Amino acid sequence: MAEFFLTLGTVLKWLGFLSGPLFLLPLLVLVRPKPIAPIASALADGLDRVSEAALKAAMAAGVLMLFAQIAVVLARYVFGLSFSWLSELVTYGFAAMFLLASAATLRDDGHVRVDILRPRLSARGRAMVELAGTYVFIFPICILIFWAAISPSFVRSWANFEASRESDGLPLLFLFRTLVPAFAALLMAQGLSQALKAALVLRGEREEDSLHRQGGVA
Amino acid sequence: MEIEVLLAITMFLVAIGALLAGFPVALTLGGVALVFALIGIGLGAFPEPLLRAFPNRIQGAMENQVLIAVPLFVLMGVILERSKVAEDLLHIAGRLLGKMRGGLGFAVIGVGALLAASTGIVGATVITMALIALPTMLREGYDPRLASGTIAASGTLGQIIPPSIVLILLADAISNANQTASASAGVGPSVVSVGDLFAGALIPGLLLVCIYLLYVLYHALFRPETCPPVSQMDEDPVSASDMAFGLGAPLLLIITVLGSILGGIASPTEAAAVGAVGALLLAGLRLSVDQPAWSRRALVLGLLALVVVFTMAGTLDLRVNRADLTSGDMAAITVAAALCLVFFASLAIALLVLSRAGQLRPALSNASSITAMVFLILIGASLFSPYSEGSVAMTSSQTFWRQHPAGRGARW
Numbered sequence: 001m002a003e004f005f006l007t008l009g010t011v012l013k014w015l016g017f018l019s020g021p022l023f024l025l026p027l028l029v030l031v032r033p034k035p036i037a038p039i040a041s042a043l044a045d046g047l048d049r050v051s052e053a054a055l056k057a058a059m060a061a062g063v064l065m066l067f068a069q070i071a072v073v074l075a076r077y078v079f080g081l082s083f084s085w086l087s088e089l090v091t092y093g094f095a096a097m098f099l100l101a102s103a104a105t106l107r108d109d110g111h112v113r114v115d116i117l118r119p120r121l122s123a124r125g126r127a128m129v130e131l132a133g134t135y136v137f138i139f140p141i142c143i144l145i146f147w148a149a150i151s152p153s154f155v156r157s158w159a160n161f162e163a164s165r166e167s168d169g170l171p172l173l174f175l176f177r178t179l180v181p182a183f184a185a186l187l188m189a190q191g192l193s194q195a196l197k198a199a200l201v202l203r204g205e206r207e208e209d210s211l212h213r214q215g216g217v218a
Numbered sequence: 219m220e221i222e223v224l225l226a227i228t229m230f231l232v233a234i235g236a237l238l239a240g241f242p243v244a245l246t247l248g249g250v251a252l253v254f255a256l257i258g259i260g261l262g263a264f265p266e267p268l269l270r271a272f273p274n275r276i277q278g279a280m281e282n283q284v285l286i287a288v289p290l291f292v293l294m295g296v297i298l299e300r301s302k303v304a305e306d307l308l309h310i311a312g313r314l315l316g317k318m319r320g321g322l323g324f325a326v327i328g329v330g331a332l333l334a335a336s337t338g339i340v341g342a343t344v345i346t347m348a349l350i351a352l353p354t355m356l357r358e359g360y361d362p363r364l365a366s367g368t369i370a371a372s373g374t375l376g377q378i379i380p381p382s383i384v385l386i387l388l389a390d391a392i393s394n395a396n397q398t399a400s401a402s403a404g405v406g407p408s409v410v411s412v413g414d415l416f417a418g419a420l421i422p423g424l425l426l427v428c429i430y431l432l433y434v435l436y437h438a439l440f441r442p443e444t445c446p447p448v449s450q451m452d453e454d455p456v457s458a459s460d461m462a463f464g465l466g467a468p469l470l471l472i473i474t475v476l477g478s479i480l481g482g483i484a485s486p487t488e489a490a491a492v493g494a495v496g497a498l499l500l501a502g503l504r505l506s507v508d509q510p511a512w513s514r515r516a517l518v519l520g521l522l523a524l525v526v527v528f529t530m531a532g533t534l535d536l537r538v539n540r541a542d543l544t545s546g547d548m549a550a551i552t553v554a555a556a557l558c559l560v561f562f563a564s565l566a567i568a569l570l571v572l573s574r575a576g577q578l579r580p581a582l583s584n585a586s587s588i589t590a591m592v593f594l595i596l597i598g599a600s601l602f603s604p605y606s607e608g609s610v611a612m613t614s615s616q617t618f619w620r621q622h623p624a625g626r627g628a629r630w
């Protein structure tokens with residue numbers, strides 16, 4: 001089993017390296033939009049769907065958290081019982097909820113902005129801010145989180161399928177720790193999608209208001 | 219001037235500029251800090267291990283037991299919003315108070331305070347109230363400035379009236395600061411809890427409500443043309459069952475949740491969970507009107523089961539891990555366990571009802587987004603804060619930033 005995940009890790013690593021050039025695609029669209037615009041558009045839509053899938057997982061995690069937490073309350077106040085695995089289920093659900101939903105929230109423009117100058121900017125201006133911000137802020141943050149999260153101790157965690165320190169805990173600590181690099185990867189992928197959409201808007205290849213999905217968080 | 223101070227001041231100015239440009243606050247804070255940390259490392263002015271320790275801060279947020287209350291309160295608010303509680307409350311209050319001068323204004327403030335005490339998130343409240351109350355108020359001849367001001371002011375009461383998301387985030391930051399402070403001052407450990415902040419914010423929040431009411435009263439008495447009474451009521455007078463369900467149920471939920479936190483009976487996380495499932499059952503009941511009757515009955519049964527279980531726990535000793543279990547205890551425990559099963563089944567039915575009414579997916583996705591938004595600010599700000607730590611000149615601004623994201627986070 002450990003062998004399999006080691007191979008999987010290596011495959012993922014090379015996939016990561018190979019996808020590196022993709023992050024230049026938004027800039028390429030800016031320089032020469034004609035031949036690559038359809039590919040860029042399709043890639044952005046595909047990445048949006050990945051975030052959608054992660055959002056669904058986050059929603060399920062939210063329900064899980066709620067049910068587990070009310071079970072914790074009932075067990076404690078009514079029966080005087082406490083189970084580590086149940087409390088850990090709450091924690092895992094809670095962490096998965098906000099870490100996995102982050103990318104889709106970026107897509108739906110749910111992350112709070114300061115609306116002082118923004119409404120006065122043109123659609124082109126907004127697309128420019130989006131593109132620059134993605135390269136200067138989102139990508140470095142995600143690379144830092146990912147780089148620091150994939151530590152030797154993280155690799156050991158997977159190699160041993162690290163379990164909870166509690167005797168009645170969940171044997172899934174390695175998955176819990178995987179949420180952090182997953183969060184970074186998802187956010188980076190959505191950042192790429194936003195950058196692609198911004199570049200397409202700047203070159204007039206896409207509707208000006210298509211930067212964010214309509215009907216997202218108000 | 220020292221290089222660190224210079225860097226810190228530049229970073230601050232760049233951060234303000236980038237925020238004004240309108241990029242998401244969380245990513246701007248984190249991104250600016252990261253860029254300047256890299257410059258600082260290049261100049262030898264910033265210790266690299268601080269950067270490497272950054273994911274530990276994310277881990278810290280993931281394992282924080284207090285912060286779990288945030289998504290639970292968000293869920294409670296979002297579900298209540300989907301169950302049209304705000305609409306019901308506004309209609310009831312409008313019909314009760316509309317006949318008097320300034321009555322619609324009082325109704326809006328009262329509903330705003332009630333919603334604030336039940337949700338802890340703000341944006342949605344303002345939108346709901348603006349959609350329902352504003353057209354009526356303008357049609358009846360309210361001064362547009364008074365009408366919109368009343369709605370905006372009462373809609374944002376959620377930030378100060380507990381359970382407020384801001385206060386939970388602040389409690390987390392303040393309790394850390396308090397620990398550091400009491401350790402360095404050499405006094406014994408003292409704890410600042412979420413409950414303390416809730417208790418502290420309750421009276422100022424209610425005072426604020428009173429001031430709003432007085433302001434509308436002033437207008438009603440001395441400038442009656444700005445807030446006339448409703449000319450004709452096109453709806454029937456409020457029936458007792460409308461009152462009981464529309465006003466009583468949310469009130470009961472508020473009293474249960476806030477009471478158990480302020481009374482020290484339950485932790486905010488536990489109370490929030492009770493509030494969220496309470497909201498879920500109420501929403502199920504409200505939305506099951508045009509659905510099979512059995513689902514309605516099952517939901518009532520579930521609510522009853524919950525009440526009975528907690529009453530039993532209050533009067534009998536149902537703890538399982540005891541040496542002196544009698545057969546009577548065993549029977550009581552079995553009954554309680556069965557009731558818990560009934561309760562969980564009714565929760566599942568409530569989910570089903572919401573899903574059939576088309577409200578489950580939007581509610582959950584909304585709650586996930588709001589939670590992600592709040593916590594991304596927390597993550598971004600945690601990247602921002604170590605950079606300024608240790609520099610005296612930046613301490614005050616650091617406090618500002620730590621509070622600021624919470625303030626912005628609660629807008630939603």
